[in-house]
Structure formats: C-alpha cells, structure tokens
Amino acid sequence: MLANGVRYSDSSHRREPCGLRHWRKDPRVGIGIQVEGLTKSFGPQRIWEDVTLEVPAGEVSVLLGPSGTGKSVFLKSLIGLLRPERGKIIVDGTNIIECTAKELYEIRTLFGVMFQDGALFGSMSLYDNTAFPLREHTKKKESEIRNIVMEKLDLVGLGGDENKFPGEISGGMRKRAGLARSLVLDPQIILCDEPDSGLDPVRTAYLSQLLIDINAQIDCTILIVTHNINIARTVPDNMGMLFRKKLVMFGPREVLLTSDEPVVRQFLNGRRIGPIGMSEEKDESTMAEEQAMFDAGHHDGGVEEIEGVPPQIQATPGMPERQAVARRQARVREILHTLPPAAQEAIRDDLEGTHKYQAHEFATQEASPRGRHDDDAPTGVIPTVDSPTVETRTVER
Template sequence: SRIWEDVTLDIPAGEVSVLLGPSGTGKSVFLKSLIGLLRPERGSVIIDGTDITQCTAKELYEIRTLFGVMFQDGALFGSMNLYDNVAFPLREHTKKKESEIRDIVMEKLATVGLGGDEKKFPGEISGGMRKRASLARSLVLDPQIILCDEPDSGLDPVRTAYLSQLLIDINAQIDATILIVTHNINIARTVPDNMGMLFRRKLVMFGPREVLLTSDEPVVRQFLNGRRVGPIGMSEEKDEATMAEEQAHLDAGHHDGGVDEIQGVPPQITPTPGMPERRAVERRRARVRQILHTLPKNAQAAILDDLEGTHKFAAHEFADEVGDGRHHDPAAPTASIPTGQGY
C-alpha cells in the first residue's frame, strides 16, 4: 500500500526541524527514505546536492557518513556495555587507535550526561539513559545531520524535557541539522525552528514553526490540542458523518478529550547557560525574512512579532479570530537536506 505521496520539503541546514503526524502516517518510513534504506517509487531525495535515489552504492555509503541516527528503541547491543556500544561505529568505520576512540567515546558520553556510566549494560539502565546512549553513539562520527526517530518514546514528561534541552544544546555545540520525528506536542511546540505534519499520506504543511503553531487547519489544531473532534480518528481518518456526529456531541456539552485549546507561539528552548549561542538563530531570521511574504498571514504576524519583540502572539487559549493557515506546495515531490551553511 502507498504510505505517503507528493511530499515536498526542503530542510534548512543547521536548524532543528520536527515532523509530526498521527501514528501510522509513515514518519519512520520517511526517515528511512532519507538515508536510503527505502527508495521512493518516484521523486527524489537530495542530500548535500546528491540525489540518493539515483546514486551509486559507493556514493550512498559516502552520503550516509553525513548522518547520525537516534533510533526509536535505542537499538543498543544488549551484550555490550555503553562504552562498547558508543565505540562501535568508530571501530567499524574508522581506523582510529583505541586511545583516540576512548577520548571520543568518553567525550560523547559526557555530552549526553552519561559520564561514569560507560561500564553499565543497556539492561541495567533506564529508558531515558538508553535514549541518551543512542544519541551519544549517533554523535561519534561527527555527523552533519542527526535524525531522531521518536526520541520521547517511552519517556515520562520530565525526561522528555531534559532530552529536548539536550538536543538544543547539541545543535548549539556542533551546528548540525537535526530532524526529529515525533508525535509529542511539547517537543513540537518548544524545540524546533521548523515544523511539518504528515496526514493521509500527504504533507499537510512544512515551514517555520509559526506556520503550524498559528494554523487554523482542522487537522493541525486537533493534533496540537489532543482532541477527538477533527479529521484524525482511531484508524487515522474519519468520514464526514462521524465528524458531524462528534461535533454534535461537542455542541451538546460533551467533553472532547482534549485540554484547553492553545493558540499561539510558546518560547523556543534556548541553550543551557554556558553553551554557545545557536548559529542557526541568525541564519533562520535572515531566511524567514526572505520568505515572509509567501507565508500565511498569521504566521507572518507571529514571525514579525518575534523579530520585533512585541510578543503579541505568545501562546494563549485559542481565540476565534484566526487567519489562513493553509500552506500548500504544488511542486513535484522531493525532500532535500543541504549540509552547507548557506543561510
């Protein structure tokens, strides 16, 4: 069956992007397509100027060295301690001496807060620690692009908040492009520079975070506020009769399962004090100024609000006046990740 189609987006280099979507919409398949594990039937996937759907096996291998992947379940070897798990890519793909490997591994473990835990085995540590060990392993080859497949899966809200901060700090330190696939709304609201959403095999929209966070698209509002009423159902989508029945129940005073609806743009997480400033911030400001006129009106206003520091679009309970949040790209399907810092 067709998982997704006509998905066209350009992921800005050096920035943090999030791809949202209900369960089963092909988010993880999308990540696998970016690193060449799956090949789309048509279209292109361009990484650093190379279309990996057309390149040779040798070229694909070289492209993959640009990536670090944080897998959904950690994908750690249960028979190895954390040190050997993190060292594995270095031993497999480089000719470094063990002394060099040790320096790199210990540095990356310290970066993710696992210094002193290198002798522990995956079965001896918490889910959050396994996630961080997986992140450390993704960093050892100094990737230019980091893919995170549902990094919050299995974590409580507090550990998810720590992980969110860690991803921002890593972006500040190494200026890597980070793409996070998730359905965690707190991550989506506070971490990325850019957001996209997959639904019904299509990309609903992708762009600066303000585009989704101020959108009046029904599927976006339903997803961001965790409500039953809307296009998303238990089996991903609903027919019109079901949606009308749910709306009638809501109009009659029945609770729709969500929280108070939030509209607006919450502050983005900033690096921990003592960390470098994120170079992505200034690049993004320059970039969004150039594309501002192409964005929906509410997104334009929210971006200008941020640039000018007026904070009129700070997150608040949803108001009735919303603008046109729709953003469609008619171009042929393609996904692109440039690694040069050209913004």
C-alpha cells in the first residue's frame, strides 16, 4: 500500500528457483506482508505509529530512514520478536499479533533473517553455523543437512570455505555466511537488517548483486533495512521511508526517487539542509540558520543533487530471469494513474525502454590472479577489474 492509500494488486505465480549449478522446481512464490495501522512504543516513547504498507510477494523492497526511526524494531515486529500495541501484521493469511504461539512458530519458518552483524557463533565453523537451524528445527539426517548446507554456501560464493571460522574470514564473507544460514530452511521471506553495515562500497556492490541474484533464483520476498543510498537507488523494486514516527511513503521505487518531499531529497543526497538533524529532526530556527549559512556560500555537505531514476541492478548473466520484474510491471500499470506525475514518467520510460541515465562503462580487462580470488567477491562470474578506463555514456533501456 502506498501512503496515499493505493493498494497493490494480489497475484499468484509459480517460481523456479535454482542454485548456481542446479535447477529445482518449486510451486511457491515469496509471500507478501500486509501491515495495517501498526503502532509501537517502548514505555512512554513512541517509536512509530499507524504504519500501513504492503510488501509485494516475490519482490525486493527497501525501508529507509534516519538513525533512531525504528527500522530494526519494525523488522523484529514482523517476525513476532516484538509486539506492537496496535495494528495488524498479516503473513500468509495469519495476523501474527493475535495468533497462538504454535501459529507464530509456523509463521516464523517462512522467514529467513540476515542480521546486521552476521550473528555467527564464533566457536563454530561456517558449516556448523549454517547447519544450526536445520539441526534445531528439523529432523533431517546429517547427510541431508550436509547437502543443504553445501548448496547454500555455494549459492553465496562460499563453497570451499565451510571449515573456516568467523574469526578467520573477512566481514564481507561473514555477511554472506549469515545470508547462507538464513536460506537453509528455504524461507519465502528474507529480512535483511542493514546488510551493508561495516562493508566498504565495493563489497556493498557485490552484496547488492548477490541479493538480486538470490531473488532471481528462488523468487523470495526480500525486505532490506538500510542507510545505504546506493543500495536504495539500484537494488529494490519498491522503497519506503520512516521519519518522525510515521511512514513518509512506500511504493514503487520511482515514487520515492522522484519525490520532492524535503526529507526525502535531504536523505537521498546526504545534506544538512532539511528536516533531519543530529537528533532525527530539528526546529524551524535551526533550519533557518542552516539555510542562511548555505545562502552565504557555506557547503552543506552531501553530494551534488542527483536527478532521475538509475537503472535497477539486473541478475548476473546465466541466472534465471527475475520473475519479479514481470509481476511488478503488471502491478505498476494498474496503479500508474494514482502516482505522482514524475513517478509516472519514470515508470513509463522504464516500461517503454526509453529510460536514460548517466552511467559508467568499464573497459573489459583480464582480472589479475588476486582479483579472481578475491575473498569478498560473492561468485566467480562477477569479474574484478584492477584499473578500469572509465567512459561516460547514456544508457538506454
């Protein structure tokens, strides 16, 4: 649901997930999440109130917001770790706020969670960390567990690293190990709590590609909480933002990326001028002082204003086509007339293949041996380029 009350249309599709090496047929598609009027407080402190949105099934969505707006609290509420005071969270037809403990346990099996710090057990190998949910929640034989664990480690580019311990590997590898563990129970919904935390921009780019590739392979619903604007601009099908205890908006990525809301523009461009301050928000006098400094020639931080909607990351060549793309196109066509004009134009450009955006093309080079064995590269199909020649061009889609 958009903040203006427009709902997504329901759809039902089949999915055909695959690993990097093997295809498997599965009749399921990721499950959507409906949130209605959700309100959460800690004692007298209100975290957010009356949050209403719908996370579309099988698509990738991102939730943005300044620090302290309760994004992680929102994720924990979705899986029943925290209980909101009011509202509904409907997953697979069940309102998890009112369901029994047994029903909640069953609903949780639909989720996989990628925690902010990886949450790996330091005394366990990557193999045992990944196998842990299977040993705790299933009665599978060890031979079955091994097959599943090795498949998931291979899926995230950690095949051959199963005997390493968390302390022996890089932060990027720990993130991917946490992602592998979140996949072993074949979830239909994956929640990612700031997956880029602690990663440099290059490793973040690899992780972004990996999340898109996983969506292409298993057609799961993915919800990402992040501060990273590059992830927000290029990864999701849908975007939302929390601010001042409210959901500012949620809907197709073009709605937020073309929005002229001051808080959205400030956040996307990382500037001081705007409603967001060090303590989340600021009063009018502070905003006036900052504007006066800017008008006097002081730099306001951030980047040059970024206009337009960049192309969305596509699945790596050789991966199955993302089924979410066709579903999303059908859905946005139905709601197009309800969206702001700038978002409508961006969506039409995308649907008609006339989308233009400045991008960089890197000259093809042979990767160095070190580059080919980069521990933080998720898969061998994504090349590492040592010293690219950069050519600016206009991309037409």
